[in-house]
Amino acid sequence: MTSFYKKLASLAVLVYLLGLIMAGWIPSAFASPSSSSDVKTGLWLSGYQQGSAVASAQALTLTTDVNMTVSGMINRVKVTQRFKNDSDEWVHGNYLFPLPENSAVDSMTLQIGQRRIVGEIQEKQQAKANFERAKAQGKSASLVSQHRANVFETQVAHIAPGEVVSITIEYQELARFDSGHFELRLPTVVAPRYQNPAGPLNGSELRMSDIAKPSSRHPVNTPKLPINLTIDLAPGFELASLTSLYHRIDTKMGSDGRYHIGLAEQVWANKDFVLQWQPKLGALPQASVLKQTTANGDFGLMMLLPSDDKHASHERLDREMVFIIDVSGSMQGSSMVQAKQALNYGLTRLQPQDSFTIIAFSTGVKLFSDRALPATANNLWRARTFVNNLQAGGGTNMHLALDAAMHMSAQPNKLRQLMFLTDGSVSYEDKLLKKIEQGLGSSRLFTVGIGSAPNGYFMSKAAQLGRGSYSYIGDINEVNERMRELFDKLANPALRDIRLQWADGTPMDYWPNPLPDLYQGQPLLVSFKFHGKTPQLQIDGKRANKRWQTLITLDHSQQSNAGLDKLWAAQQIRSIELRDDFSATEKQSSIVKLALDYQLVSRYTSLIAVDKTPRNVAQALEQQIALNMPEGWDMGRMPQTGTASQLLMTLGSILLLMSLLGLWSQRRRQGEQHAPVH
Structure with missing residues (x-):
């Protein structure tokens, strides 16, 4: 009997432990998803869970027209979003979209037929309350809000059956100048973002079960969202070249020296548009200053170029290179190919007096070495093998890679440079930027954006805080050229x-x-x-x-x-x-x-326009405009737990418990049959 009670006690402990496990699994397996607009139900986010789309998927269609007017290096942009209601019901529309990371949004108009309503800047909570009030009163209204530095949302109330409602947003930005050419970038799609776990970035790894299925903003089969683009370019100097990197364009030059540019074919909102123009040698001044006088004072914009190569110092600094490569699920496909090729090219540019290491990250971190090694032929061969064996998959725990890099001992008498190759598909940018600002020390950070729709805000801001520079590779054919430009910079700090x-x-x-x-x-x-x-x-x-x-x-x-x-x-x-x-x-x-x-949209202010005339609508349906997937992304291969995995694990545990009980019962009967008779 003593043996029997020991077995019974052991079984009780086993049942208790399995009960604890199931208590954690079963609620999450059977719980209903939250519909709150502030609750993010997973770590792979295709946007921000705003509202519930109860209208037909085809009720609203959206076309976007973009008009740019470039004067020197200042670009004034109008973005017109045309919502068309093809259904027989009244519909409210909602659309998430990106803008350049350095844009200053300051204007919005709502066009309904012949009625044109000019928007005004209000504090975000007040603007939201006024929008919801207009919505409840049956009025047409529009609200433009900023979710983060380069992600915005348009909401439109009361679009009548068969009606077209236009929202025109205006913003100002600066063209970027680097390596002898100017560049304008227009992002067209918000890529899914990886949401970090609750709590501080403490280095803990995530489980695969923490990575949720992408939301309906990025369904596998999405109606394509067309985008039209025209550019009126007045560079102010004679051009040596004018190039669109990823889209075919038609270009005409006017008698006044202005360039009129349009798209040569229909394109969709699934990858960044990039235009580059290069001045003829000697056409660009070494210093230029613009001035504006306003009621708030006099404002200036200065561009100062370092001296050209013949006057530059060519004293080469010995370097400690730390390559950080993103191998998370969002890097699947062409992005991974580009990143590996870029890193391998970087290895070829190291000199014997340099040292290096490699950090690969996804859900966790994988190190080539926990310290920088000399750039010997053997170490470089081993590094290329390490890189070529990397595979994309898992989460984007970027903070783990930053922690690993920052805690490595820097080598004395060497300039420490971190090269970060990623698409930046994270939603916790501000936490990462604080980590960079506080922990980078004297190291320099250079970011290389990979893929068709990188997170330009995070990449450029991280490089600025890291006193480095931001480069972008959108096509496999650009890898060598972009990396050559970058390594020329790394070897020649001008100031x-x-x-x-x-x-x-x-x-x-x-x-x-x-x-x-x-x-x-x-x-x-x-x-x-x-x-x-x-x-x-x-x-x-x-x-x-x-x-x-x-x-x-x-x-x-x-x-x-x-x-x-x-x-x-x-x-x-x-x-x-x-x-x-x-x-x-x-x-x-x-x-x-x-x-x-200064009348700007910000994290705490929004643009709102309300038509004062009620439209006497009893009910209207909500619809979220589904986004295109970024070109080259394969959501079918992204980490997911939108399946019944937790439920299956729970059922498996129950079956395991039943099997153990059955086995114990069988052994007990066998013991009773073979017991000696007294």
Whole structure:
């Protein structure tokens, strides 16, 4: 009997443990998904779970028209979204879309037939309340809100059967100049983003069961969203080349020297549009300043180019390279091919006096070595083998890779440079940016965006905080050229540790702040407020290992009405968002004041337009416009748990428990049959 009770006690413990496991699994296996707009039900997010789409999937169609007017390096853009209701019901529309990471959104109009309603900037909560009130009163209305720095949402209330409602959003941005050419980028789709687990970024790994199925914003078979684009380009100098990297274009040159550009074929909102133009040799001035006078003061925009190669220092610095490569599920397909080819090319550019290591990350982290190794032929061969064996899959725990890189001991007397190859498909950018700002130290961070729709906001901001630069590879044929340009920069820092002030010692109100290092072919681009009538600007920095200083007189600035004040305010808002010396309340109040003063959409302000005339609608259906998948993405191969995996695990546990009970019962009967008779 003693043996029997021991078995019974052991079985009780087993049943108790299995009960605990099932108590955790069963509620999640059978629970209904939350419909709250603020609850994110998984880690792979195709957007932001706003509202419930109860209308027919084909009720609303959407066409987007984009018109750009480029003057010098300032781009004024109109984005018109046309919602057409093809159903017999009244419908509310909802659409999530990206804009360039440095855009300053300041205008919106709602067009219903012949009625045109101009939107106004309001604090976000007030604008949302006014929109919902108009919606409840049966009025037509539109709300444009920012979810994060480069992701926006348009909501439209009361679209009548057969009606077309147009929302026109306007924004201002700067063309990027790098490696001798200007560049404009128009993102067209919000890629699915990886949502980090609740709590701090403490280095804990995620389970595969934490990675949820993509939402209905990115279904496998999505109606294609067409996009039309026209560009009116006045570069201000003679061009050596004008190129669209990923779309075919038609170009006509007017008698006034302006270029009129349009798409040569129908395209869909599934990958970034990129236009590059290059000035003829000697056509671009080494320094240019634009000025704008407003009621809020005088604003300036300065572009200063480092001296050309013949005057640059070619003293090569020994480097410690840390390659960080994203091998998460979003990198499946062509993105993985591009990233591996780029990293292998980077390995070929190392010199014997350099050292290096490689960090691959997805759900966890895989190290080539836990410290930088000399760039010997044997170590490079081993590294290429390591890279070629990498496979994409799992989550995007980018913070684990950053932790690994930051905790590696830096080698003395070497310039430490981190090269980060990723699509940036994460939704917790601000936490990562804080980690970079606080933990990078003297290391420099260079980001390389991979794929058809990278997260440009995170990539460019991370490079700025890391005093490096951001490059983009959107096609496998660009890998060698882009990586060559990048490694030429890495080997030739033109100016480091840059500081700006007025010549009389007065602090300067400029953005971005802090300024990144400058590399050959990369300009210093600064938005600032003027000081005095004929101020002189003093620029200090380090060139090679010597201090460098110059004075620039700004009294011959070119007058411009291009919204330089808005660019300055937008840059300041982005800098405030990352400040550690501000509390959350201080950040919000500072950003709200700037956004209202300069009429900008921000994290805390929105654009709203309301038609004052009620439309006497008893009921309207909700519809979320489904997004295209980014070109090259394969959602079928992304990590998912939208299946019945948890339910199957629970049932399996129950079957296991029943089997153990049956086995114990059988053995007990056999023991009773063979027991000796007394």
